[in-house]
Every structure is written in structure tokens, then in C-alpha cells.
Amino acid sequence: MSQKALISMQTPFYQLSGIKKYYNRRQVADIQELTLSAGSITGFVGPNGCGKSTLLNMLAFVDSPSEGTILYKGQKAHPFSESVRFRVSLLPQEPCLLKRSVFENIAYGLKLRRIDKSQYLKKVDDALMLVGLSPDNFSSRLWYQLSGGEVHRVALAARLVLKPEVLILDEPTAGVDVVSAQQIMDSALMASKEWGTTLVIAGHDWRWLHEICDNVIQMLNGKIIGKGLENILYGPWNQVSAGLWAKILNDGQRILVKEDPPLPSSAAIIPQRFINISANPPVQKPGEHLLQGVLVSLSLEPAANAVMVSVRTGNQKFTLQLPTEKAQEDNFFPGQNIYITYPISAVIWY
Incomplete structure (x- = not known):
């Protein structure tokens, strides 16, 4: 031993x-x-x-x-x-x-x-x-x-x-x-x-x-x-309507969340398990929000049988750990256009 x-x-x-x-x-x-x-x-x-x-x-x-x-x-x-x-x-x-x-x-x-x-x-x-x-x-x-x-x-x-x-x-x-x-x-x-x-x-x-x-x-x-791996979304947040807030990205896209932040400057996390990415336009479910980005990096994690994937959307980067099989099936590669979906209610404020 x-x-x-x-x-x-x-x-x-x-x-x-x-x-x-x-x-x-x-x-x-x-x-x-x-x-x-x-x-x-x-x-x-x-x-x-x-x-x-x-x-x-x-x-x-x-x-x-x-x-x-x-x-x-x-x-x-x-x-x-x-x-x-x-x-x-x-x-x-x-x-x-x-x-x-x-x-x-x-x-x-x-x-x-x-x-x-x-x-x-x-x-x-x-x-x-x-x-x-x-x-x-x-x-x-x-x-x-x-x-x-x-x-x-x-x-x-x-x-x-x-x-x-x-x-x-x-x-x-x-x-x-x-x-x-x-x-x-x-x-x-x-x-x-x-x-x-x-x-x-x-x-x-x-x-x-x-x-x-x-x-x-x-x-x-x-x-x-x-x-583990979490994506932190920093403010400021702007109120769109009652209970709906947005973080404006530098490419004009908005990250939407359905819960009032403690402060407009608060940071939020959308747990990784709620974030989905795909190379093709997905069918959105009710209550989901869609973002478009570019896959900027892939790194293999042999011990976890996983691939670390980073997608840049405007000035925000999302990093996810995917099973190796899914990364292979979707044929992800750097520079690829990627679609991100998540439920707008899946937010945790800090």
C-alpha cells in the first residue's frame, strides 16, 4: 500500500x-x-x-x-x-x-x-x-x-x-x-x-x-x-420585467434568470447539471433560454473519463465537464459554433 x-x-x-x-x-x-x-x-x-x-x-x-x-x-x-x-x-x-x-x-x-x-x-x-x-x-x-x-x-x-x-x-x-x-x-x-x-x-x-x-x-x-466546476456569472443585472433579470453580454446577447438577485451587482451560478450544449440548433423547452457561442477549448480528463469543454459567449465563458462519449458523439472541436440552453429558473445567488 x-x-x-x-x-x-x-x-x-x-x-x-x-x-x-x-x-x-x-x-x-x-x-x-x-x-x-x-x-x-x-x-x-x-x-x-x-x-x-x-x-x-x-x-x-x-x-x-x-x-x-x-x-x-x-x-x-x-x-x-x-x-x-x-x-x-x-x-x-x-x-x-x-x-x-x-x-x-x-x-x-x-x-x-x-x-x-x-x-x-x-x-x-x-x-x-x-x-x-x-x-x-x-x-x-x-x-x-x-x-x-x-x-x-x-x-x-x-x-x-x-x-x-x-x-x-x-x-x-x-x-x-x-x-x-x-x-x-x-x-x-x-x-x-x-x-x-x-x-x-x-x-x-x-x-x-x-x-x-x-x-x-x-x-x-x-x-x-x-x-467541482461551476460557472460564476457576475453582475450587473438589469431587470427586464417582474422577476426576470438579464446580464447584457458584449455581443448583444442576454443571460436571463428568473429570480430577483439580492443586489444588482450580485453573482449567480447556474449549476452545471442544468446547462446543455449542442452543435445543432436545439428544440427549446418551455422556460429555457438559448445562447450562441464558440467552442474555444477542449481538454481530456482521463481519470474522470470526461472532456472539459469551454464555450465563449460574448464576454462570458461557460466551462462544462462532459462524458467522453458525448463529446465524441457530438464531434466537438475548437472554433465550432455552439448552442447553450438552460432553464432560467435554475439560478443560485451569492
């Missing part, structure tokens, strides 16, 4: 209940309940400012909730407490290095752990190789001699050298070169596979997250709004 499988049989690493976080009296997080299993890979997606980083900081125990409880391995834990120190590691979106050499940056955590100095060289070399950097070429380099991507990789090596139980990555590939982004992703997955490390990742690369994660959680306005 693999290390990851053995770990997944143990107590959940995280159990959150009644979590609220306020900054200057403004609520930025409201997580009623969340459980993360040991050895799992969990992705968090959502627009900027939706609360992903706030939640990750609390999961990393560098910040604490204003209200509620976070249990780590069944026990209450607080920032910098012994139960989580060195066991949970956060790689922030913009990591900072100490004004020292690469070697000293990576060895710093080993010093805090009071690891025997005779082990530093091998451990640091191994960590550098895990992130695709040659120890001979990089160990002696100073912090200012690194590119942005190399800074991220050294910062990740400084976490991996400690073999954390939980590795939390906040937008790990944002603003880095393609080679570094791929290496960061590969290194994180190696930690999951080889060590059973629990991974928590916030990002915008939904294709990668849906490919690697056991669960992908959608966030909006500091709240969890669903798991």
Missing part, C-alpha cells in the same frame, strides 16, 4: 467549523464547515479577493479566525503552536528570501529544527534537485542573483527540505516562467506521491487543478459556493 493510501486512512488533517474572519470590521471569510483528508490534494478556485488567501493563511496557522474552530489532526491548533510548527508549510504567492545565499535560505529551516549540521549539505542538495536546480550552480548564489521563477523554486525547496505533513501553495505558478511553473507543479505532486504530503492549492489554472486534485472547491465573497 502506498504512503498516500496509508495516510488517507487516518484522522482528517483539518476540520473547520463556524469560521469567520474580519478585517477592520469587514467580513472576509465565512466558512461554515470544511474537512480536508490526510494525504489529499485540494484546490481552491475563485476570483481575486474571494477569500482564498485568507483561508490558506488560516490553514497554514499564520493567521487565526475571528470566530470558529480549526482542528488539526483532531486537536485545536493555533498560530506557531508546537502541534503545527514545521508540520505545515505555506508557499505564498510572492515568496521572499532571506538576504543570504541559496544554501543558507534552504538550510534555515533545518537550523530551526536543530538538525545536525553534518546533514545540511545532502538535504539542501536534494531539495534543490527536487525543484530542478543544480546544487553546483545555485547553492552559493545570493538572493539577488535569481530570476523570479528561481526565487519561487528556491522558496519551495526551503519548504520541501522539511518534508512537511501539509504543503499549502497560494497561486504557485502566478507570474513565473513556463519552465519554473511546470517544475513547481511537478515538485508538489512528487511530495504528495512519495511522502503522502497533504496539498492545498489556490490558483486560477482550473485545468491543472481539476486534473490533479481530489476536490476542487469554488469560493466567492469569502464563502464556499460549491465543489
